[in-house]
Amino acid sequence: MRQFAGRLNRVWLTVIGIVLTLTGVLTASIGLGLLGRVVSPSAGITVPETSDRIFGPGTAGLFEQPGAIAAVAVVGLVLGLLGLAWLLSQLPRSNAAKAFRLQDDAVRGLTVCHPDVLTAAVEDDAETLPGVTKAQAVIRGTAGAPELTLKITANDRSDIAQLLLALQSETAGHLAIALETPLRHLAAQIDITTTRRTADHITL
Numbered sequence: 533m534r535q536f537a538g539r540l541n542r543v544w545l546t547v548i549g550i551v552l553t554l555t556g557v558l559t560a561s562i563g564l565g566l567l568g569r570v571v572s573p574s575a576g577i578t579v580p581e582t583s584d585r586i587f588g589p590g591t592a593g594l595f596e597q598p599g600a601i602a603a604v605a606v607v608g609l610v611l612g613l614l615g616l617a618w619l620l621s622q623l624p625r626s627n628a629a630k631a632f633r634l635q636d637d638a639v640r641g642l643t644v645c646h647p648d649v650l651t652a653a654v655e656d657d658a659e660t661l662p663g664v665t666k667a668q669a670v671i672r673g674t675a676g677a678p679e680l681t682l683k684i685t686a687n688d689r690s691d692i693a694q695l696l697l698a699l700q701s702e703t704a705g706h707l708a709i710a711l712e713t714p715l716r717h718l719a720a721q722i723d724i725t726t727t728r729r730t731a732d733h734i735t736l
Contacts, residue, residue: 544618647671650707658682658703663690665725671707679717680704688726696720 631644651669658667666685673679682703686695704718 650710653710654680654682654703654707657706658684658699661695661698661702663687663695673716675711676713677716678707678711678713680707680715680719682718682720684720684722686722686724688724690724692722695722 631646651671654669654671655667658664658669663686664684665687668683670681671678672681682699684695684699686692699720700718704715708714
């Protein structure tokens with residue numbers, strides 16, 4: 533019923549993976565002395581020797597400057613905010629649709645319908661189907677391209693094939709008629725619950 537930031541994760545993990553891979557290859561090439569064989573001397577790039585110091589004496593003086601300290605602090609703050617935004621994007625969200633503008637005409641006026649009204653009607657409609665004990669719905673998209681996600685709880689005596697057909701033809705069909713447009717996407721999750729059987733008496 534809730535959506536996760538899968539696409540965002542794939543993009544960021546790909547970018548981070550490429551950066552770390554290139555950094556690791558470059559570091560390994562320097563450490564093994566392979567970079568000097570690849571880089572041409574005419575390119576103006578000097579490869580450090582194993583006895584060379586990576587940071588000169590001027591580096592410490594550079595980071596003692598107030599401007600350098602402020603720059604490092606700003607970079608750290610930006611990276612921290614990006615990391616926090618990435619963590620917050622991992623929280624699952626329903627991403628329900630905003631108010632549907634069913635009719636927007638200068639002569640007839642504006643007709644707006646809140647998705648909660650349609651969601652309640654869809655859930656009530658689904659719970660009338662045979663075997664359904666509970667229904668939850670989320671409507672996403674726009675009035676021109678609506679999307680419906682259903683979570684149905686049914687008992688173990690339900691005919692799953694018939695239930696799926698009824699959800700598509702009746703429940704989703706009624707929503708499409710109300711919105712006067714076919715659904716762009718329909719997803720249904722069905723949970724089966726066992727029927728509790730109790731016996732008040734025993735026949736011998």
